[in-house]
Amino acid sequence: MNIAIICAAGKGKRMNSDINKVFLLIKDKPIIWHTINTFQKNDAIAKIIIVTSADDIEKMKAISKDFIKVISILEGGKERQDSVYNGIKEASKHCDNDDIVLIHNGANPLVSQETINKTIEAANEYGASVAAMKVKDTIKSSTKNDFVKKTLDRNKLWAMQTPQVIRFGLAKQAFDKAFADNYYSTDDVALVEYIGEKVKIVESNPENIKITTPNDIVLAENILENKND
Secondary structure (H helix, E strand, O other), X not given: OEEEEEEXXXXXXXXXXXXXXXXXXXXXXXXXXXXXXXXXXXXXXXXXXXXXXXXXXXHHHHHHOOOOOEEEEEEOOOOHHHHHHHHHHHHOOOOOOOOEEEEEEOOOOOOOHHHHHHHHHHHHHHOEEEEEEEOOOXXXXXXXXXXXXXXXXXXXXXXXXXXXXXXXXXXXXXXXXXXXXXXXXXXXXXXXXXXXXXXXXXXXXXXXXXXXXXXXXXXXXXXXXXXXX
């Protein structure tokens, strides 16, 4: 069984909005509606868990009522990792060790069905996978005084996205260890790396952007318009 954990607890300060950015509208529907709908439509996804802030639980319930795969709406934690861990613990009520959990940002509504399916396939084979985009620009590392230290090989560099997909038993082991050690990362699969396991990279669809600024909303609307043409 495959369970999607959608993280939607962030406020998104760069959006200059007083509300959780996932409730902002794209084509007359909240961002989070589009995200949930994407996983609802995927035949490989059996259940969906949503993690959000305490203040937004009732609003999220109202949006989710028409999505039969949504089984739980939970309160998030202080950090994103805390929120995901809450989702992992909820998923433990439904998952065996060999089942798959997909961790996805609520603000990434344009992930393709192909990307979802490929990350699931890779996690089934390797234990963990992550959707990512190849870096297009030249990347340099710097000294603490902001002088160029080294030019990195961009052919080996990837920008991480979601979904980040992990076999459940491995996810539980990784998150338990991270919290026992007080180890935090902004990246879910980094916790898998932390316990010495490999993560397979899956090239994402280019439209799978994280909506962060008002310009991203305009871009997302244009992408959806083109899809409907």
